[in-house]
Amino acid sequence: MMMETIKVQAVIGTNSWGGKAYGKAVRGSYVADSVIKEAMREAADQGLFVYDLARDYGLGKAQKMFGDFAAELGGEPFIISAKYTPFTHYKKNCVRKSLEKDLADFQRSYVDIYWLHLPTDIEQHLAEIIELYHEGKIRHIGISNFDLAECKLSKRLLDQAGIPLYGVQNHYSLISREWEQNGLLDWCRENGISFWAWAVLEEGMLTDPRVRTKFSLMKFFMNRQKRKMHELYRVMIAVAKRRGITVPQVAEAYCVNKGIVPICGCRKPKQVAELAEAVRVKLTAEEMRRLEEAAAMSGAKVLGHDLFRFAVLKKRS
Numbered sequence: 001m002m003m004e005t006i007k008v009q010a011v012i013g014t015n016s017w018g019g020k021a022y023g024k025a026v027r028g029s030y031v032a033d034s035v036i037k038e039a040m041r042e043a044a045d046q047g048l049f050v051y052d053l054a055r056d057y058g059l060g061k062a063q064k065m066f067g068d069f070a071a072e073l074g075g076e077p078f079i080i081s082a083k084y085t086p087f088t089h090y091k092k093n094c095v096r097k098s099l100e101k102d103l104a105d106f107q108r109s110y111v112d113i114y115w116l117h118l119p120t121d122i123e124q125h126l127a128e129i130i131e132l133y134h135e136g137k138i139r140h141i142g143i144s145n146f147d148l149a150e151c152k153l154s155k156r157l158l159d160q161a162g163i164p165l166y167g168v169q170n171h172y173s174l175i176s177r178e179w180e181q182n183g184l185l186d187w188c189r190e191n192g193i194s195f196w197a198w199a200v201l202e203e204g205m206l207t208d209p210r211v212r213t214k215f216s217l218m219k220f221f222m223n224r225q226k227r228k229m230h231e232l233y234r235v236m237i238a239v240a241k242r243r244g245i246t247v248p249q250v251a252e253a254y255c256v257n258k259g260i261v262p263i264c265g266c267r268k269p270k271q272v273a274e275l276a277e278a279v280r281v282k283l284t285a286e287e288m289r290r291l292e293e294a295a296a297m298s299g300a301k302v303l304g305h306d307l308f309r310f311a312v313l314k315k316r317s
């Protein structure tokens, strides 16, 4: 049975959820479970129910946290976006085994959207994902970190099985627009395929203009880039002031105004409330132009648009 497509406006990313050591070392701070649970409650109040997950997020802790908290908050209304990450070449039933563990974490019998996380052994992995779709364990199929040729191949394989390609989930932000410039985004639009952007806040670089000195792995990379971004921050602050919103909301609204679904790493109630509000902000063509101009001038970059290409395994000969 084909599922009615899901309309998604914004997504809560969970990569930063997890234990104390991971939070402090990689994310620069730890956020208590009770605060994350409160953020989920706030998100539900604001009408945000979609969570982006993967087995390795939060060093393997995020999925179980989500499952436990969602169950406490009533379970069913939550929309789960989960992934199969092919760290190795395809092995029979590898997707099935991984999904079974996911479903146990989520305390659910299905996921709403299931993404092939990397374009390794596309034919074999998608064939198994299609089987799981037919068994009702997956309601929609997406692909992540795929280039245009890989997207076209995936769509063809799914078309042959009579299943629509739900979406493409790639890196995109105000300062990383290559998927727009190389035609992938237009192809998605032309084919009615949703485009989800991960790291629209560039791991925090598009949230706070002040260069922070506190050490974390992320901030070590970000701080050097931030110095290039004074003009972009100036424009973002001006737009934020005029609209009565915050700087991160400008980055989120920018994506929404492009028809892109933003995935934002939120751990706090205020962050989800801001995301819910940003979705409703209509930027003018002039504001969009000024933001793009300042972003292009900065030359700043944290994550490449094709960051995970190194992890894609070559075809077996």
Ligand SMILES: NC(=O)c1ccc[n+]([C@@H]2O[C@H](COP(=O)([O-])OP(=O)(O)OC[C@H]3O[C@@H](n4cnc5c(N)ncnc54)[C@H](OP(=O)(O)O)[C@@H]3O)[C@@H](O)[C@H]2O)c1
Residues within 6 Å of the ligand: 012, 013, 014, 015, 016, 027, 029, 052, 053, 117, 144, 145, 169, 170, 197, 198, 199, 200, 201, 202, 203, 204, 207, 248, 249, 263, 264, 265, 266, 267, 268, 270, 271, 272, 274, 275, 308
């Ligand atoms: N498909 C893929 O290959 C892939 C790859 C990477 C990520 N993702 C998905 O994309 C999600 C987003 O990526 P991310 O979490 O790494 O980075 P992100 O969303 O670009 O940035 C997260 C950072 O922004 C901060 N933040 C969030 N909302 C804010 C607000 N309203 N005001 C101020 N600061 C705010 C967070 O602060 P705190 O430090 O306070 O939390 C955190 O430092 C991930 O969680 C994951 O679900 C997918």
